[in-house]
Amino acid sequence: MALNILGNDQPIGRRDFMKACTWGIVGVAIVGMASPVVSGCNSLSGPGNVQADYNVSTLTGDNQALVTSGNGPEGSPLLIVRKSATTYVAISMNCTHEGCTLDAPSNGVMLCSCHGSEFDTTGAVLRGPARNRLTTYTTTYDASTGMVHVNF
């Protein structure tokens, strides 16, 4: 299936963290995760913005995940994984080898096309040359809005 990640090329400051976002379903299968659903969060203030709040209403089952269309602080999208109805984790898709953006998960593996490193959807290294796991951020879920706040 195709993944539609919107262009992200101009990181901005954290002042825009609290800006809301809208969503578009892009549909990427994540093998090893039940009923995968992947969506993108479209920034209201332009591509490349570092965002903190993401709508996770499309994640209806545990271990479903989405890829944000906006970039996190490291300049790559985030993979947001639902652990339970109220617990989510955000993982940077920025390769820890030399900083390339990882491909969306396929069969539970995120590939770095720069030099071939692979990571699982917990951020662990499956294959080098990367040696360090991906940056993982804690989150806070707001049930009243269906939004996850990523704690950068």
Ligand code: FES
């Ligand atoms: S930048 Fe990802 S493997 Fe080198």
